[in-house]
């Protein structure tokens with residue numbers, strides 16, 4: 001290839017840097033979400049559960065919100081805000097959320113890189129099995145939505161590898177999340193051998209976002225005149241898309257990682273552009289804009305108080321409710337919190353429940369068995385005090 005047809009060395013270096021930046025963003029989001037999950041379980045600063053920080057929860061509870069006005073248990077307004085951000089990103093940059101933000105995608109990429117290093121290569125599933133298996137994720141999406149609507153519960157939760165990842169140190173791992181743990185293991189082991197194993201075959205979020213590859217404004221184009229058929233794009237594509245033979249890369253499977261664009265050595269051959277090739281932009285700018293959309297939406301809604309990061313304390317919930325409502329009491333709360341929130345003298349609860357000083361500071365679910373209590377009993381005693 002003559003020099004004039006090659007991407008100049010400086011530009012090639014900058015493309016390499018863009019690839020590192022993409023990985024850095026992915027790892028950063030994985031670290032942040034992992035820390036939030038740990039803070040929820042162990043921290044003093046009680047963050048909301050990971051369900052409330054996942055846009056997929058909003059997809060499956062959208063029906064309940066629209067027709068009953070109720071958000072499913074564990075889902076919060078923040079899930080819907082994240083879904084709006086993901087859709088906004090998809091309308092502009094297609095499935096860039098999958099290729100640039102999704103922390104479950106990051107886990108797969110990290111184990112995938114490990115697999116490639118150790119095994120020296122990655123494997124592909126034979127086409128006769130791979131192609132039909134890719135439809136599985138659409139079936140899963142449909143089933144999850146139907147069963148969530150029918151039951152009014154987050155039916156996917158015990159199978160969700162992302163929620164399971166956040167329960168890896170929890171005693172519920174081998175009870176409530178046993179199947180999720182098996183799917184998480186399958187995801188990790190699968191991605192060790194095959195690129196983005198979960199994304200290709202099992203991810204319902206990917207299935208939801210796939211149609212945006214036909215609708216999103218910016219997309220990848222290939223100039224077949226200048227293509228030298230080196231196959232570098234095909235080799236790097238984690239979703240095994242035949243980039244080298246396509247003129248537009250708008251296949252449902254593309255996760256918008258722009259890796260193909262960043263490895264192409266031929267000048268002006270693979271590029272990101274709007275419709276009719278107007279407004280070409282670099283993959284580096286795509287990275288910046290995707291992160292900016294996310295930060296602007298989360299930042300603004302955090303400032304308005306709509307995006308919740310922290311679970312309100314019982315006292316804050318009672319004040320917010322504006323009336324004394326004992327149904328706010330949950331098994332994870334201590335008698336001390338309950339006494340503070342409803343302004344009940346500790347002595348009254350101790351005498352009524354026969355609880356010792358030490359257990360007064362433990363969650364109800366931990367002391368229920370010892371004293372033969374239920375959360376409902378505590379609610380009734382609180383009601384009794386309030387009516388006095």
Ligand code: SF4
Pocket residue numbers: 099220236237238239240241243249253254255256257258259260261
């Ligand atoms: S076609 Fe390009 S952008 Fe799409 S998944 Fe493959 S490498 Fe990533």
Ligand code: SF4
Pocket residue numbers: 222226227228229230231232233234243244263264265266269270
């Ligand atoms: S990387 Fe793909 S698009 Fe670019 S020159 Fe090689 S075959 Fe053509």
